[in-house]
Amino acid sequence: MCFRGFVLVLGEQREAVRLFNNPGAQECADVIMSAASKRRAVIVLGVCEVSYRGRTSSELARGERLVIVKEDGSLLVHRTWGYKPVNYMPPGAMVYAKSDSGSVVISAKRGSESMRVVFHKVYLAATLNFRDDSSFEQKGTEAQMRDAVVFYPELVEKGLRVLTHEFQVKSGFVDLMALDSRGRLVAIEFKANPAKTADVNQLIAYVSRLRALSKERGIRGVLAAPSINKAARKLLVDSGLEFKRLDKDECLRVLEEFKPTMSLLSFIEKGDEHSA
Amino acid sequence: MCFRGFVLVLGEQREAVRLFNNPGAQECADVIMSAASKRRAVIVLGVCEVSYRGRTSSELARGERLVIVKEDGSLLVHRTWGYKPVNYMPPGAMVYAKSDSGSVVISAKRGSESMRVVFHKVYLAATLNFRDDSSFEQKGTEAQMRDAVVFYPELVEKGLRVLTHEFQVKSGFVDLMALDSRGRLVAIEFKANPAKTADVNQLIAYVSRLRALSKERGIRGVLAAPSINKAARKLLVDSGLEFKRLDKDECLRVLEEFKPTMSLLSFIEKGDEHSA
DNA sequence: CGTGCCAGGTGCCAT
DNA sequence: ATGGCACTTGGCACG
Known part of the structure; x- marks a missing residue:
């Protein structure tokens, strides 16, 4: 099955998750920009490549990955293995998304650092309207x-x-x-x-x-x-x-x-x- | 809209993502266990609480979060802000999921460390059948x-x-x-x-x-x-x-x-x- | 803001 | 396995 532009709203009391299945490039870019303006997190699943310039520089060629754009401007590119994101921007980055000849281009800037994620295909985008104000308690430091x-x-x-x-x-x-x-x-x-x-x-x-x-x-x-x-x-x-x-x-x-x-x-x- | 048990398969050539909207506790546990046996990653969006015992110990009370179970046994609990996961298990953990009185309980063990995520509500689960063999090249180290x-x-x-x-x-x-x-x-x-x-x-x-x-x-x-x-x-x-x-x-x-x-x-x- | 330093550090590679 | 060490280290506390 392959639905294009199919949107689901999940959460019984409140719209906690809004799903976009197989969104078009422009729709996906709009979703990300709209979420950013409302300070909401977005996750994107799809085929992408990533480049980073800053403290070092790196190139990551095409592959299927999970990208998380968080409400504080942090941006994580996760593979299906490993604790750490393969690429990332720390909190405080300015994140933009646009459609460019059928691809979604997510760029993030923070001081002298910049990252660029190009999605050739997006399987799924989801905006998260999450509530999470619990404190994190730790012992043994x-x-x-x-x-x-x-x-x-x-x-x-x-x-x-x-x-x-x-x-x-x-x-x-x-x-x-x-x-x-x-x-x-x-x-x-x-x-x-x-x-x-x-x-x-x-x-x-x-x-x-x-x-x-x-x-x-x-x-x-x-x-x-x-x-x-x-x-x-x-x-x-x-x-x-x-x-x-x-x-x-x-x-x-x-x-x-x-x-x-x-x-x-x-x-x-x-x-x-x-x-x- | 709220669909229970609605499953979507995304990806044009191949089933890259399988979505489970508002899955029941048992279904969600099954999804996680099945993915684990096939060495596939799973993401879960929902309301959970987390406890960890190991190098230190920590408690994280109820809140809406994104959980990633990766194919190497790593387990990440992400809030909608921050670069780091609020709780995690490093690669190599044994991950189990079960349904327990309407909740999904994900437990992970690795040596003397253990973590437990209890989902009271799951908005979305997705199994990822991703291909990503690109090398990561870095310069300036x-x-x-x-x-x-x-x-x-x-x-x-x-x-x-x-x-x-x-x-x-x-x-x-x-x-x-x-x-x-x-x-x-x-x-x-x-x-x-x-x-x-x-x-x-x-x-x-x-x-x-x-x-x-x-x-x-x-x-x-x-x-x-x-x-x-x-x-x-x-x-x-x-x-x-x-x-x-x-x-x-x-x-x-x-x-x-x-x-x-x-x-x-x-x-x-x-x-x-x-x-x- | 810089400086110092802990972290459930993680990851890589050496013996 | 243990050890030494870099890391886009991140994160916090303090001057």
């Missing part, structure tokens, strides 16, 4: 690990006292600065994922900066993560730094326990925030 | 900048001789090792984007390793990038390292010029590849 240690420093070691977070040195920001039970400064870098060599390099850069600032004072560097790979641990130890295993779930438990009783700010603000 | 310098070292400086690439030290891999006209070793780190502090830190780590290996020999460190931000340049200079502006287009021109006449390998293989 690095920031939460750090917060847990702020609340309960013993997660790292006994007698630790937190001084400040995001302490600035030339090479960047130290996640957490603390004092150990013997009065030594401790720079702590958190990683939510297994620590790699690059993470150790980051800590090395920070600690060497801190040592340059305070030559007489002993400064410890601690990498706190769920685990660490072998090469990274070797580099860490060779550089005189330490690893502390930090369990994500345990951090979450601590957060759950402390959150009702204390505010994070009251802890954080105790630390002096100077810049180095 | 960091690797190409490095190749250009291998062909024509003068892009960095006169008299430079390339020794080897991806030279391994404990902190990682040095993009390119070379000798300058005065016989000093030069470690070169390429960046396709404006260089940041983190990039300087990377070079610092490499050069300090190289200096530890060869204390008597003078070792230069060069960061080659289209540009460098202010803080990064300061850190670079303070660390006794150098910046070399490298224009992407010029690198591409050099590549275009040299590619016909010489093979990259003949250059690369001249260098000795030892490990440090």
